[in-house]
Amino acid sequence: MAQILEQPQQPIKSAPQEARSIHGQEGLGAIFILLSACGFGVMGVFAVWSYGAGTNTVTLLAMRFTIAAALLWPYLALTHQPLGVRDHRKLLGLALLGAMYVGQALAYFNAIRYIPVGLTSIILFIHPAIVVILAWLIFKEHMSLPKLFALALALAGVALVIGAPAGPQSDLLLGIGIALIGVVIYALYIILSTRIMVGISALTASAYLFTAAALILLLYGLASDQFRPQDVQPSGWLDILGVALLGTVLAITTFFAGLVRLGPSRATIISTLEPVITAISGWLLLGQQLGGWQLLGGALILTAVLFLQVRRRKVIPDA
Numbered sequence: 001m002a003q004i005l006e007q008p009q010q011p012i013k014s015a016p017q018e019a020r021s022i023h024g025q026e027g028l029g030a031i032f033i034l035l036s037a038c039g040f041g042v043m044g045v046f047a048v049w050s051y052g053a054g055t056n057t058v059t060l061l062a063m064r065f066t067i068a069a070a071l072l073w074p075y076l077a078l079t080h081q082p083l084g085v086r087d088h089r090k091l092l093g094l095a096l097l098g099a100m101y102v103g104q105a106l107a108y109f110n111a112i113r114y115i116p117v118g119l120t121s122i123i124l125f126i127h128p129a130i131v132v133i134l135a136w137l138i139f140k141e142h143m144s145l146p147k148l149f150a151l152a153l154a155l156a157g158v159a160l161v162i163g164a165p166a167g168p169q170s171d172l173l174l175g176i177g178i179a180l181i182g183v184v185i186y187a188l189y190i191i192l193s194t195r196i197m198v199g200i201s202a203l204t205a206s207a208y209l210f211t212a213a214a215l216i217l218l219l220y221g222l223a224s225d226q227f228r229p230q231d232v233q234p235s236g237w238l239d240i241l242g243v244a245l246l247g248t249v250l251a252i253t254t255f256f257a258g259l260v261r262l263g264p265s266r267a268t269i270i271s272t273l274e275p276v277i278t279a280i281s282g283w284l285l286l287g288q289q290l291g292g293w294q295l296l297g298g299a300l301i302l303t304a305v306l307f308l309q310v311r312r313r314k315v316i317p318d319a
Contacts, residue, residue: 029261033270036255041277043247044117045285046239047109053236057109058217058226060240061102065214067244068252072207075253082201085208093196094205098212100189105213107182114175116288118279122161122298123179125275128308129154130187138191146307153304160297202256210248272302 050060076083085091111120129151135141161176197205221227232240259267275298282288290298 032258039251046242157300
């Protein structure tokens with residue numbers, strides 16, 4: 001999930017302007033990315049625990065983004081990072097991205113009610129393949145043979161994940177369907193962000209997105225009576241803090257700290273450990289297990305992601 005807030009990369013012809021690694025700090029960058037993957041990886045576990053303590057999805061996400069925004073804005077000020085966005089069109093664009101972020105988050109956090117957190121994370125990682133398809137359909141981008149190969153791998157992985165379920169069939173199909181909706185929203189978000197977020201610091205954009213998401217969820221929750229913090233048990237507040245602090249603030253700040261030291265391609269490659277960490281944490285802490293065919297499908301999806309990133313790095317080196 002780290003990539004959802006990554007500063008969109010410029011087209012290939014603008015490669016010299018892309019983020020590069022910092023020589024001598026690649027090891028530290030890799031540690032930061034691993035911390036980020038761990039933060040995102042355990043987020044689903046805290047969410048499941050919070051559901052058991054009386055939290056609903058709208059309350060969880062409203063508090064997640066409110067806490068994250070409340071912490072990120074002071075961090076930006078203390079680190080002297082740019083705070084303002086003067087272009088009103090970009091502000092509207094960030095509000096739109098915030099709404100899409102809400103849609104993706106609702107899909108993810110509702111999907112984990114029905115399917116294991118590891119399976120949800122694996123499905124989410126097919127978004128590069130969906131981006132390739134949408135870029136081909138919408139912007140008529142060239143569909144090269146390597147992209148077709150990666151797309152075929154990803155789709156084969158999805159077929160294995162969906163076609164070889166392990167658990168109650170109705171819950172699995174519903175959960176997988178919700179997760180796939182989240183993937184499509186995620187892919188559309190990425191495509192739009194390549195135009196809206198150009199020239200805006202990634203962490204600054206994150207602060208605006210979190211604020212927009214928090215306002216949307218709070219207003220919707222109050223209007224629909226789904227924002228019910230009074231129903232949350234004390235242990236549930238600890239779980240909400242886990243989602244906000246570990247799965248959002250820590251995960252995103254360490255991702256960007258690693259990104260500037262390691263470069264975008266290598267950072268994204270290491271971040272593919274996220275669904276592995278999610279699956280392991282779901283197994284150890286929730287007792288959730290994935291079937292053998294689902295694991296194979298997940299391996300094919302991650303292989304497709306890695307293949308796309310390695311190919312991209314050959315075209316646009318990080319260092």
